[in-house]
Amino acid sequence: MAIRREDVFVLKRFPIRETSLLVTFFARGAGKLRALAKGVRQEKRPLSARFEPFTRLSIVYYEKQRSDTHLLSETVVLESNAEIRDRLDRFGYASYMVELVDTFFGAHDPHPEVFDLLAASFRELKRIPAMDVARAFQVKLLERAGLVPALTQCVLCGQSDLPQAFFSPRQGGILCRRCDRGETGTIRVSHGTLQSLRFFLRGNMEQAAKLKLGRQTERELDRIISKFLQFRLEYPLKSPLFLAELKPILSKIV
Numbered sequence: 001m002a003i004r005r006e007d008v009f010v011l012k013r014f015p016i017r018e019t020s021l022l023v024t025f026f027a028r029g030a031g032k033l034r035a036l037a038k039g040v041r042q043e044k045r046p047l048s049a050r051f052e053p054f055t056r057l058s059i060v061y062y063e064k065q066r067s068d069t070h071l072l073s074e075t076v077v078l079e080s081n082a083e084i085r086d087r088l089d090r091f092g093y094a095s096y097m098v099e100l101v102d103t104f105f106g107a108h109d110p111h112p113e114v115f116d117l118l119a120a121s122f123r124e125l126k127r128i129p130a131m132d133v134a135r136a137f138q139v140k141l142l143e144r145a146g147l148v149p150a151l152t153q154c155v156l157c158g159q160s161d162l163p164q165a166f167f168s169p170r171q172g173g174i175l176c177r178r179c180d181r182g183e184t185g186t187i188r189v190s191h192g193t194l195q196s197l198r199f200f201l202r203g204n205m206e207q208a209a210k211l212k213l214g215r216q217t218e219r220e221l222d223r224i225i226s227k228f229l230q231f232r233l234e235y236p237l238k239s240p241l242f243l244a245e246l247k248p249i250l251s252k253i254v
């Protein structure tokens with residue numbers, strides 16, 4: 001068993017037996033990894049609080065060669081990110097972000113840039129409306145996962161001068177008016193929305209999250225991304241349902 005040290009975010013955790021936790025981390029150097037935290041739920045000195053979702057930790061673990069579940073040895077809290085868990089809107093959107101990371105990346109698939117994106121997004125969540133951060137995050141994450149929709153020219157014929165553009169979840173990009181005729185399930189996209197999407201991809205997280213969008217652009221963007229995700233994922237994500245239930249409550253308190 002090799003001993004490893006990693007800078008990680010907690011994605012999720014499950015109780016195991018009476019006293020332990022099975023924790024899924026996203027590690028900067030190793031990508032997604034699962035480790036058993038033994039004895040952390042013991043009554044006398046519970047350590048389970050440090051494994052709350054979104055917490056950033058420095059961990060030392062024993063890497064098991066024949067199993068996907070490693071054994072945790074030491075943990076140091078680097079950022080508790082309690083401010084994210086303390087507010088319902090931040091918690092809801094951060095849960096959506098970690099669910100996307102958990103869904104798109106498997107074990108043994110390191111993506112330090114995704115780790116940095118999560119770190120930047122959690123920082124922005126404490127300052128900027130959660131929905132704006134999540135919107136920029138999901139576009140940038142799709143890019144990092146190599147799934148970014150083609151947005152500069154028609155994906156079928158290559159035409160780049162597009163007076164009207166239509167987004168095709170199936171083709172993974174935009175279509176010109178002519179190519180759109182043969183496609184079903186496309187969504188008409190305004191120029192403002194396309195420009196915003198391109199800006200999200202170009203800028204860093206801080207700039208992307210601060211971009212002020214009109215209501216129509218927001219609605220279009222949300223529709224495009226959710227259709228694209230529906231098409232790409234084999235099963236629906238859980239957190240969008242939670243967010244949909246949350247929306248009427250949030251509109252009153254945020």
Ligand SMILES: [Zn+2]
Binds near residue numbers: 154155159176
């Ligand atoms: Zn075309």
